[in-house]
Amino acid sequence: MICYYLFPTAIGAAGFAVSPEGICRVILPGAKPAKIRQQLLAVCSEISSGCFPPSPAAQRFVEQAEAYYQGRRVEFDLPLDLSGVSGFEAKVYRALQKVGYGQVQSYGWLAKKAGAPGGARAVGAALKKNPVPLLVPCHRIVRADGGLGGFSGSGGIKLKKWMLELEAKAAQKT
8 A cells, every 4th residue: 555644844845655665756845735635646546645653664754854854964765666667767766866965967967877878858858757856866967057957846946956055055064
């Protein structure tokens, strides 16, 4: 069974879904709770509202996400359930997880790391479908010229910029 949860962060409500295998969906802050719930229900079949008690993975995700949004450096170490993604998307997401906190890379760089040199646009399309942003940190990918590029998270490009600035500040402190 897949369970979903909504929780408050320092910048607004967020949500996620967890399967027995791990976190399978993350909705970043930027939408109202009713919209977040609707987004979770739209993408997850066989989903139930907040299973109690929450699984250890669900509890750890909330703790780590809250710390992240408060500006603390977090290296997420949660199990992921990427069973609904294509083989190419899985390669992109695995490569992306190697981009460290406070770092940015280009779409072209990620394409090479995912085994698709010259596939920057395909990487962008895969990132647009990322089911677990924050855990697979698509906000850390920017255009080759340093521009922010796109961002399909709830808060849009404004949230991407905020997340990058948050990480840059926290990375400077360590």
